[in-house]
Amino acid sequence: MSPSCRAALASFGLLSAGCAGSDRADGDSAAAPGEDDVDQLAPFVAEPVWSADEMTAEAERLVALGFPDPNVPFDAYKALFAYRDDTCPNAGDQLVGQEMPEGGCLAASGAHFEGNTVIIETNIVEGADAIRGFQFGGDFLISDPSGAWLAGGGGMRFQTVRSNNGDVIWSGEAAGTWIDTRRDDWLGLGFSSTFTFGGASTADGRTLTMNGTVGVDGVYVQFVDVAWADACGGYPTGHLRIRDPSGVWADLDFADRCDGCGTLTHDTLDDATEACVDLSPFTSALAALEAG
């Protein structure tokens, strides 16, 4: 693979491996578009591809791929800077595209750097309170000497606030499109999102929240005010939306049942159905971020 391999994004993981339409990925249907000449003006009626069980199974498959922890790509980015030299990419730990040749630069190590990044790290101690975190964003691609690469377009953010009374609040955001070909988890498969999360651990207990969208490996979900609080026994409230390959979204409403299950509705379902989904890989990872 060429070290300057932004084009490879086109054929990589998330960007090519969906469930819907995967039967036409070989280009077969390209030979005869609209062969059946369906009535183009007929009302659109979604034919669900997945059953309710399959929807929740796919959601569980997605969360099993790992929580989109902003620290992961940020650490990977910093590690790749070990391959830099005195002139490539440029000074500091950020990429400044205007100061590099068109198409990026090639370091003596064989690593290739291109794009722009911005990093803001925070480490504030005021009295007994401490605020630590980072913002990391841009659009970049770095390949190591072996040709494996990390690419990102968007922003990552994470922050913890520790008070002298023992309270800890942490929050973060994973937004944009990110890929690290050296991994085989959510980041390795390619990840697209506009996802925010937070946690609070206080004398009143612990609360975790997730909002926004996540897409990995052909599975697309949206968290709508999903929260885990001690009052609900650690089970979620809020809504989890799951995209059927037909393109229609199903809504799993956890309501206040506090048992990990909810009511699944879908435009083409005549009746609502009950469904349960195990999101514990996400909640465990999010809880662990309390440690910063």
Add this chain to the structure above:
Amino acid sequence: MIVLLALFACAPAPSPVVVAPVADPLVPMDDVRLLRRLSLDLRGVLPSVEELDAVEADGAQVDIYRDQFLADPRLEGRLVALFAEQWHTLVDAFDVDVYDFDLTGEDAYRFQRSVGEEPLRLLAYVATHDRPWSEIVTADYTVANELLAGVWPLAYPEGGEGWEVSTYTDDRPAAGVLASNGLWWRYSTNPFNQNRTRAAAVFRLLVCEDFPARPVSFATATEGFEGVSSADRIQSDPYCLACHASIEPLASALFGFWWFRQNSPTEMVTYHAEREMLGADALNAEPAWFGEPVAGLEDLGRHVAADGRFSECAARTMATALWRRDTVLEDQPRIEALESAFVDGGMRMPVLLRDLTDTPEYRAGAVTDDAPEAVSAREVTVRLLGPEVLATVVEDLTGWRWEHGGYDQLGNDLFGYRMLMNGVDGVYITRPAQDPTLTWALVTARTAEASAYIAVQHDLVQGTSPRLLLQTVTATTPASDPVFQDELAALHWRLLARRATADDLAALTELWSTLYEADGSRETSVIVAWTGVLAALLQHPEFLSY
């Protein structure tokens, strides 16, 4: 009425849209020049001598040739150029550039044009492959070339060459151009705009509703809403809602193409299915098409196709392209007739093109002396060659295309002369100019001079066969030789589609002789003289108009 009856009685297969009103102020052009117009519009080349001769002998042949042109493979390329005038996707710069994709500067022009042509190629493919026009918003495929297949998530046919039917592999819905990267790279958005510009583009392009063109009076809109944020006002002020009640719900349906970070190739190459539902929150509007809820982009395409304005807009769009002017209220009966025939014909574009090229507006070569002033001002009875057609005509005649550093000089404005030659760049100039300008004359003159030079070098200096323009003369043929006069007459016929008069021949001969003598009457002066004569013919008003 008698005239109408007579028309119906004489026409063997009357088209429903070719009913000329009594005392039509439009004067049809002669059949040979009409053939030339049809050939240029539908094939982008001049008619051959054989075609000119056939129509000169029998005017009825023009319609037979027209039907052949509608089946000509070059029609696809012409439609790309015609659609580009209104879809505005052939811009010289996108938010990302060639260097973002492991390509070099040598690929820059091809990259820009490939991206911009993608939606146009899909339109042209549907138009020329017996597909219903509705497929432009319902297709589960796109049309892409090797370059796009290398940078976008596309399944491109193995062994394919050039523009081929291809499919995206990133789970984007089947929605034709509405799911094409090329369209949304051209019509970008930002965190404040939130797809509203895109929604406006969809309305303009697909149902001919041009919201941004509507008059806005902020003085009127302000009353009673002082201190209210613009975000709230557009959802509550009736004056704003007149547009935004439709804009926001459509914008809401387009969030699969929402990019968290602008100018990010990483974000821009793929569809983001997981973001489809974000619009409802971001815009406080559920996805809908003029009040009808839509369940995603695929459903949106169906709603667009089922909208009664969609087929009318197709008729209006193509009328604008072929009449070379905007349509006006007076055109409505004709547009409705065209649309009706188009729909009855299964929404096949050749049906519409055939009917449009039958209309008096298309076939007019002049207006009558007593034509109403509005008609005289409106109708474009003499059309100027635009940059795209001039490029293909010259290439067909000489094999030469004016390029510089990989850029088509008549097809771009970074280094070339597209806008200077009345072309559309899609950003600053959004409709082709119809009047000759100083810059248009300069570009056509330089193109003519270069074309003439190349043709004469090929035909007389190198003597390469087959010849391009000079078919019979040699470098030693004197002006007094009958062969010389025959060559001039043949050139006049081929390039201008009008038989040369004695005065025409005399003028061309005098020009040739003047140039020959001015160059010193040397052996090589023949080359100079023929180059000058050809250059004159290639910038003759009758060559540059049609």
